[in-house]
Amino acid sequence: MAVDDADGAVQAFEKAAEFAPDGAAVHGYNLAMVFRQKGEADRALEELNKYLDAQIQARGRAPYQLLKDLLADLQRGDELVPKLEALAETDPDNAELQYFLAHEYVLPGDLDRAEELYRRVLAETDNPQGIVGLIP
Numbered sequence: 001m002a003v004d005d006a007d008g009a010v011q012a013f014e015k016a017a018e019f020a021p022d023g024a025a026v027h028g029y030n031l032a033m034v035f036r037q038k039g040e041a042d043r044a045l046e047e048l049n050k051y052l053d054a055q056i057q058a059r060g061r062a063p064y065q066l067l068k069d070l071l072a073d074l075q076r077g078d079e080l081v082p083k084l085e086a087l088a089e090t091d092p093d094n095a096e097l098q099y100f101l102a103h104e105y106v107l108p109g110d111l112d113r114a115e116e117l118y119r120r121v122l123a124e125t126d127n128p129q130g131i132v133g134l135i136p
Contacts, residue, residue: 026058028054057094061096061097067080080104081104085101095125106133111136
């Protein structure tokens with residue numbers, strides 16, 4: 001399969017999803033990457049939401065970055081923080097998601113909200129990533 005063979009990648013991901021325990025959700029993430037590469041951001045976002053709704057943490061912060069990129073592609077970047085907040089509310093134990101949201105608070109200068117979130121996650125988990133986030 002060629003590197004830029006998006007249809008072949010979709011078939012490979014479909015086959016792999018048959019054997020994965022979290023197959024459907026992970027499959028959604030994989031498809032989202034392929035559809036973004038194909039320039040189909042709407043379809044990619046639809047597939048990514050399957051992964052995000054399943055509250056799987058296997059991919060770290062990559063799905064949230066993909067969400068940000070897709071919303072930017074669709075010129076809907078203003079939806080990012082509300083979407084992250086909704087996800088964070090339903091998945092409060094997901095440190096990567098919480099830290100990603102905190103970083104998004106830092107970007108426009110909402111440092112009080114970011115600091116509060118960084119400190120809360122640091123206190124509740126052993127994930128030291130928040131220490132770096134507190135520097136700004």
